[in-house]
Amino acid sequence: MPSISTVSDLAAIRLHDNDDVVIATRQLMSGARIASENLVVAGLIPPGHKIATRDMAAGEPVKRYNQIIGVAKEPISRGQHVHVHNLGMAEFSREHAFGVDLHPTEYAREPATFMGIRRDDGRVATRNFIGILTSVNCSATVARAIADHFRRDAHPQALAAYPNVDGVVALTHGLGCGIDTMGEGLAVLRRTLAGYAIHPNFHSVLFVGLGCETNQISGVLESAGLKAGERLRSFTIQDSGGTRKTIERGIDMVREMLADANRVTREPLPASHLIVGLQCGGSDGYSGISANPALGAAVDRLVRNGGTAILSETPEIYGAEHLLTRRAVSREVGEKLLARVAWWENYCARNGAALDNNPSAGNKVGGLTTILEKSLGAVAKGGTTNLVEVYQYAERIDAKGFVFMDSPGYDPVSATGQVASGANLICFTTGRGSAYGCAPSPSLKLATNTALWERQEDDMDINCGGVVDGSASVAELGDLIFERMLECASGTPSKSEANGYGQNEFVPWQLGVIT
Known part of the structure; x- marks a missing residue:
């Protein structure tokens, strides 16, 4: 028997009482004890990876976020590492309720402002x-x-x-x-x-x-x-x-x-003129714990100040779309979203592909196992306000509030469509270290963990790792991200702009036959 040592409760994070796994906040050795779970680790657990909190039989569904992220491919014992070797994709029915989680938006009495550029026709720019x-x-x-x-x-x-x-x-x-x-x-x-x-x-x-x-x-x-x-x-x-x-x-x-x-000048303008594209790339096991929920909190603030946020990457909401339909302002809006998901299912089928070919190799190294798990963390970027409209790729955004634009999950293609739709700012979360920019709109990069921040600080604008180590809350980081949105929209360069990113990352979605 290996020796047993007690580690801090901060060594693992439980996201919901009904979850079958907790997430390691650091590398854990076999025999380590997680006191809050009365759990002894069996085998090496990399940071950001899942640990079983109960015995599970082969074929049994496994929950994270109180949602199914896959099924056990073999018996899993309490304390074991849960990953690609013993967790597989699950096919299960999801109830697509419409509008059951709607709630009124509490708009700010004194909307926030930023120093923007007003064009002659009334449009507002963040760059020139x-x-x-x-x-x-x-x-x-x-x-x-x-x-x-x-x-x-x-x-x-x-x-x-x-x-x-x-x-x-x-x-x-x-x-x-x-x-x-x-x-x-x-x-x-x-x-x-x-x-x-x-x-x-x-x-x-x-x-x-x-x-x-x-x-x-x-x-x-x-x-x-x-x-x-x-x-x-x-x-x-x-x-x-x-x-x-x-x-x-x-x-x-x-x-x-x-x-x-050169004659343009900046002036105080309400945050309602901001249209922010939401992206995540190079995700890891912390994305759905730190940076994505923190960005979601900032999105809630943006919406309360009259602004617009665009969630996209349709293949990366697959398995979580039922959470978005519950927030749809009408059945019509919810059905639009489901129609886009159905299009992707058909698109993959006729090309001999599958929507569960995600996560990527880097995502898996970071702790993500199935597209269901990745999607459930990805939708957290969208915050908690009502879903007011669904758009096709690069379609002009004309609604205020939280919206969805259909796109591939590949970040350059997705963000290109968001900017074409009118996004004048991008917020991009990453756990593995994506390097990205998207001229003419600035892009803020949010690190999911402190190790990434310390390794790649030249590329990252905000460290959300405090949520993982307990030094910051999601709400606190949401406030920080919102303030950085306003600063960046006012002309403060983002790290990607300082590094010269933006021209090479313009990648329109290639559809149809090329002859």
């Missing part, structure tokens, strides 16, 4: 960029060359006279041709590009094409009812006389835009 968009991959090199001419790190004098311009960024992609002209893929791409073309964080935009591509710039503009003008200009390589002349033409156009772009 000039953007260069491409209709097709063939014009990506030209677009990047135009933007590179104005890089502050390489050409510090190019924008020296324009301190109020945050930069000139080129957002390129690998799509735009060999695609069905009447298909869903082209429609989604055009919706995404149009959303960026009118994003308030862009003072003005250049649209660059090759000239002969399927995705004609005129088609993008017509699909969204947009017209070219002084702040939305377009041209092609073929019409401009080739690569060198196109680059020179683009540089001249940007120079013409800079003086007007």
Whole structure:
């Protein structure tokens, strides 16, 4: 028999009285005793991983968050490590009740403010960029060359006279041709590009094409009812006389835009103008304990101040969608969400895939075992307020409050859709250390644990590890995150911005057949 030593109750966290597991807050050796559970650990338990609190038979459902996260693949003894070797995906029915958890939103009497930029048409920005968009991959090199001419790190004098311009960024992609002209893929791409073309964080935009591509710039503009003008200009390589002349033409156009772009000023504006995209990537066993609930608390504050928060990543709410339908303001909204989940089930089936191919390798190392477990932690980012609307990918957000936008779980694709929908700020939780940015909207990174914060502080904006070690509460961190939202929206650079992230992470969702 191994020797038994007593460890602090803070060595493990119980999330609900009905749970069958607790979560290790540090590495635990075999024989360690968790006093609060009267539990002796059997075998090595990595930090963030699950420990069985009762004996379970093969085939028996296992609960975390008081929700089923899988079934035992073999008998599991009390004190054992619960992970991929003995816990598998569960197929079970879920009751999709609608609106049973609705409650009135208590709006702030004196709404919070931030220092924002009001555009001439009333839209509100958190940043002030000039953007260069491409209709097709063939014009990506030209677009990047135009933007590179104005890089502050390489050409510090190019924008020296324009301190109020945050930069000139080129957002390129690998799509735009060999695609069905009447298909869903082209429609989604055009919706995404149009959303960026009118994003308030862009003072003005250049649209660059090759000239002969399927995705004609005129088609993008017509699909969204947009017209070219002084702040939305377009041209092609073929019409401009080739690569060198196109680059020179683009540089001249940007120079013409800079003086007007520099005239912006920041002013106090209500937080109701904030539209915050919620993301989690590189998740771990702590995500659903610390950073995600803390971000959810901040979202509740944002909604009470009249703002909007967008939850997305549909494959990563799979198995937890029934918790969201309970908060839907109407059956229609709840059914919209279920329709998107059903679309994903069909999409995976016809492509020979499965929604439970998640979590990723890194998620599993961090303690997550099934997509059910990951999803239940992921939805915590959405806080507790009512679900007021459901949108398709890159569809314009026009509601206030907590909303859902359909997207893949792959973070760059999901966040690209959120920004196209109007998000002027992103909050991104991570337990493994995702590095990400999404120009033109700033991105705040939230670490789920202190070890990650200490290892990757240059990339992380907020440490939520205090929830794990007991030094901070979810509510306290929610207040901190909300204040950081306001600061970042007011112009304070996020870590990802300081590190130069944002241009390469523009990844529109690729749908449909490429021929």
